[in-house]
Amino acid sequence: MTNKPVGNGKHGLYHFFIRFFVAAIATHIVLAYGEPYSHLELLVQREYWEAFWGSFLIAFLLIEVVYRISSLIESRMPKDHTIFRYSVLQVAFGIMPVSFLAFVFAAIYFALRGRYILEEAYIRYDFPYIVSLIVILNLVYFFYFNFIRWTKVHHSPAANPEQAIEYADTERYFEISRDLKVPENDILYFLHSGNCTKVFLADLESPLICYHSLSKIEKKISSTRFFRINRTTIISRAAILEKRDHDRRSQLTIRSKSTPTVLVSQLHTPAFRKWFANHDPEV
Numbered sequence: 001m002t003n004k005p006v007g008n009g010k011h012g013l014y015h016f017f018i019r020f021f022v023a024a025i026a027t028h029i030v031l032a033y034g035e036p037y038s039h040l041e042l043l044v045q046r047e048y049w050e051a052f053w054g055s056f057l058i059a060f061l062l063i064e065v066v067y068r069i070s071s072l073i074e075s076r077m078p079k080d081h082t083i084f085r086y087s088v089l090q091v092a093f094g095i096m097p098v099s100f101l102a103f104v105f106a107a108i109y110f111a112l113r114g115r116y117i118l119e120e121a122y123i124r125y126d127f128p129y130i131v132s133l134i135v136i137l138n139l140v141y142f143f144y145f146n147f148i149r150w151t152k153v154h155h156s157p158a159a160n161p162e163q164a165i166e167y168a169d170t171e172r173y174f175e176i177s178r179d180l181k182v183p184e185n186d187i188l189y190f191l192h193s194g195n196c197t198k199v200f201l202a203d204l205e206s207p208l209i210c211y212h213s214l215s216k217i218e219k220k221i222s223s224t225r226f227f228r229i230n231r232t233t234i235i236s237r238a239a240i241l242e243k244r245d246h247d248r249r250s251q252l253t254i255r256s257k258s259t260p261t262v263l264v265s266q267l268h269t270p271a272f273r274k275w276f277a278n279h280d281p282e283v
Contacts, residue, residue, distance in 0.1 A: 019067060023060035026133055027052060030059075030126055054112075058105040062098055062130075063137060069094045070141035075178070086146065094138040099131045106130075172222055174199075176210045184225055188239035188255055190217055192232045200256060202239075227275050230265035237279050245273065 031051055032042055042048045073089050106127070107117040117123065173181040176199060188200045191207070192214050198207035212220075214234055221234070228234045235254065242253040250264040250272060264272045 015067075019063045020060065022137075023056055023063050026063075027056040027059045030055060030129065033129065034125065054109050058102070058109060061105065062102055062134065065098055065101065066094055066134065066137045067141065069098070070138070070145060074145040083146070086142070090138050090142050094141070095131075095135055098134050102130050102134065103127065172225075174217075174221055176208050180208070182208070184222055184236075185238070187221075187226075188236050190214060190226075190234040191259070202255065205257075224279055227268075227272055229262065229268055229272055233262060235262070237276070240276070243276060250276075 028039075028042075031048060032039060035042060037045070070090070073086070073093065103117075106122060110117045110120060110122070172184040174184050174187060175181050182199070182201060186201045186203065188202055191198045191200065196209050196211050197214065197217065199210055200207045210217075214228060214232070217234060218226075218228055225238070226234050226236055229252070235252070239254045239256070240252050241255060244251045244253075248266045249269050252262050252264065253260060254262060
């Protein structure tokens, strides 16, 4: 299952404000470096604030890019990853490209002011400092996301060998999104529609929406609980109330107000009938 990085909902807003605050502090440090004025004296100068907003925008964008890259690396990393592989990806995508992006942003910033970046002291003093901040930021996210991953692994019921089998049988979850997981036992069926998939649950009238293809969903869910009956539908064994076999197809009555009957495609019918006969609704 895809890992669940932090960054959406209430936690996402919280982390957004942290990135906003860090960008403001980093911008102030860059602008205050080498100035003969105190921090309070700088804050009352008009020139300081004229330079602040452009620099702040660059700092915030860079921090946001590092965060998004780190989140993406975490979400794509398999559970059996190695620290070396994770580190290589973090350096390759979180440090080097972002450092180059910082230089491009700064060059644009100076160009808008009619100045050439290579003629400025930025390259000698500011840029090494900014790269150092990018490295530190990558290290923070590297350790943060790995700590979250370690916590999930060592605190999950499956981490206890005595509970592993029970966990596999009764506590499987399907990840609707990075913020939401639901027990597979609660899912009646998946219905692909347009560019999304509707997930119908036993205790909800309205479906949940996810953006996984049915092929991807098939790989994530239990093959004993679910079966793909046609091009658009994956159904739970527990959702099937009645099965009527016709010549080359089967018709199902299911636990659904919106779609009480569905047809198994001719292609899937032979395998479905075997699956149906071998699995009872309690699975």
